[in-house]
Amino acid sequence: MTDFRWGILGASKFAREHMGPAIALAAGGQLAALATSDGGKAAPFRAFAPGLRVHDSYDALLADPGIDAVYVPLPNSLHVEWSLKAMAAGKHVLCEKPMTLRAEEFDRLIAARDSAGVLAAEAFMIVHHPQWQRVRALIADGALGELWRIDGAFSFDNPDLANIRNQAATGGGGLRDIGVYVLGAARFATGCEPEEIEARLRWENGVDTYARINARLGGADYSVFTSIRLSPRQEMTFHGTKGVLRVTVPFNARVFGESQLQLSRGMTTMVERFPVEAHYELQAAAFNLAAREGTPYACPLEFSKGTQAAMDAVFAADRPF
Secondary structure, eight states, X not given: OOOEEEEEESOOHHIIIIIHHHHHHSTTEEEEEEEOSOGGGGHHXXXXXXXXXXXXXXXXXXXXXXXXXXXXXXXXXXXXXXXXXXXXXXXXXXEOSOSOSSTTHHHHHHHHHHHHTOOEEEOOGGGGSHHHHHHHHHHHTTTTSSEEEEEEEEEEEOOOTTSGGGOGGGTXXXXXXXXXHHHHHHHHHHOOOEEEEEEEEEEETTEEEEXXXXXXXXXXXXXXXXXXXXXXXXXXXXXXXXXXXXXXXXXXXXXXXXEEEEEEETTEEEEEEESSOOHHHHHHHHHHHHHHHOOOOSSOHHHHHHHHHHHHHHHHHBOOO
């Protein structure tokens, strides 16, 4: 069986440092092509994909018959457009989050996916990591008893106003960049949707730099914040009547530190460690398998639409400082 052949639209820093190497390493696939108008940007990609073909336009890559799937790491405002074009060209699509800027835009993507008979998904990599699969199993199995509270935080400091995350015109802001994690992770772990949402956002130059969110998630109180102006922090905690489960490195495994699950019940704490698992590589391998064999994929478009709907509700509930 030949490897699944990938192309990347654009030589972004994230594609170069994270998803490109992951695609090249993942079981069942290979990185075969890159679209960039600057040939010099291809050199770092060839370091891990020596046979890489370089196209000088996105359309040229989509017309390449030697490409099975396309990874889209473009600015947020271009995600829907180029995902639709890729599916129209018969390519499977893995698009960076947020795949859309409004939940209703997912309807066009779902229709295009079904019409083309391809796999299309948002690159929400954490659901492929065994720590989050374990979190979901522990909650479902009753290890925490009745879940009463969920707390979360995700922050980093990015004061560079020229950075795309600080650009309103291209869909920047903290919620769209990292809110998907605190919202999507809780939805994935519990199978519940946030309700009764209350939010306060801090804005600078048209982008949210801090968001405080309170809601109900199933029977639990849900309280999280995100920021792109605060010192780096990330954690998620699930507190039930029988135990407390702390996810110490929930979103940047092996980068922010070693991923651990700390399950405390009474005076006893059980620690599970995940020192080597690479979620980007696991995501690409899962995509290869699902696209080729039709196996269930952990993050279908329908799931991502739910997370985007939650983010839309946060924006709508905003009471500015």
